[in-house]
Amino acid sequence: MRDSHILTTENLSLSYGGFRAVDKVNLRVKPRTVHSVIGPNGAGKTSLFHCLTGGRRPTGGRILFKGEEITNRSAHARVGSGMARSFQITSLFQNLTVRENLRLASQGRDGNRSLLFWRSVNARKEHIELADSITERLGLAGKAAVAAGDLSHGQQRLLEVGMALCGKPELLLLDEPTAGMGVDDIPMMTKLIADLGKEYSVMLIEHNMGIVMAVSDTITVMSRGGVLVEGKPEEVRADPRVREAYLGKVA
Numbered sequence: 034m035r036d037s038h039i040l041t042t043e044n045l046s047l048s049y050g051g052f053r054a055v056d057k058v059n060l061r062v063k064p065r066t067v068h069s070v071i072g073p074n075g076a077g078k079t080s081l082f083h084c085l086t087g088g089r090r091p092t093g094g095r096i097l098f099k100g101e102e103i104t105n106r107s108a109h110a111r112v113g114s115g116m117a118r119s120f121q122i123t124s125l126f127q128n129l130t131v132r133e134n135l136r137l138a139s140q141g142r143d144g145n146r147s148l149l150f151w152r153s154v155n156a157r158k159e160h161i162e163l164a165d166s167i168t169e170r171l172g173l174a175g176k177a178a179v180a181a182g183d184l185s186h187g188q189q190r191l192l193e194v195g196m197a198l199c200g201k202p203e204l205l206l207l208d209e210p211t212a213g214m215g216v217d218d219i220p221m222m223t224k225l226i227a228d229l230g231k232e233y234s235v236m237l238i239e240h241n242m243g244i245v246m247a248v249s250d251t252i253t254v255m256s257r258g259g260v261l262v263e264g265k266p267e268e269v270r271a272d273p274r275v276r277e278a279y280l281g282k283v284a
């Protein structure tokens with residue numbers, strides 16, 4: 034039977050020297066869901082994402098994306114096959130408008146092909162359409178002509194997610210997309226993530242439990258590099274082991 038999961042890990046491990054930051058993690062991520070990874074500081078969440086995106090080579094185990102092993106593929110090749118992580122604010126062009134940032138990111142997806150002059154007119158149109166539909170989706174249509182640097186912090190973080198969407202990914206990895214956001218901007222991001230989970234597969238690392246409980250289909254709780262508990266939001270919320278991990282008794 035064909036694996037119906039978009040992403041699977043088998044005993045995935047990452048050591049920094051002798052320290053196991055990710056310890057035999059088995060994950061199965063279903064298509065078109067929001068799958069969150071939570072856990073106390075230092076649990077290994079970001080390290081896990083580094084392995085998934087190709088930023089770090091795992092020291093053990095395997096990663097399968099759409100049924101194919103990608104454990105040793107480069108980060109670039111993973112992006113090409115449909116995986117994206119959200120950019121950092123530092124990767125936005127502060128002086129360019131929201132629309133221009135998104136158009137450049139859409140163009141980047143085509144690589145050198147977009148330089149071929151006989152493709153350029155159609156391609157340009159496609160890029161503009163994609164950029165505009167993403168602007169709309171981010172709820173930033175009214176800000177399309179505003180320089181990225183003039184957006185609020187929260188709006189810049191929405192734009193980062195938008196930049197990742199320009200690659201038309203199937204799996205989107207978001208590491209603390211609301212970090213540093215003001216309370217006023219959080220509902221927009223929450224709505225965006227829930228919305229994206231209907232069309233894409235989203236893996237989310239997030240410390241804000243309100244958001245995690247509201248948007249997740251599945252939650253994996255990590256502690257000390259391993260998986261402590263996995264389940265639906267209500268199952269995870271009710272599990273005493275999760276509370277203990279956060280209180281530091283287990284972690």
Ligand SMILES: Nc1ncnc2c1ncn2[C@@H]1O[C@H](COP(=O)(O)OP(=O)(O)OP(=O)(O)O)[C@@H](O)[C@H]1O
Pocket residue numbers: 049052054072073074075076077078079080081
């Ligand atoms: N480059 C590194 N070299 C050595 N140890 C590291 C490195 N990066 C992370 N660690 C350690 O690995 C463990 C897991 O770190 P990681 O950043 O993955 O945790 P996290 O769950 O993302 O935490 P947070 O919630 O604070 O972001 C921590 O103990 C951390 O100190």
Ligand SMILES: [Mg+2]
Pocket residue numbers: 078079080
């Ligand atoms: Mg982290």
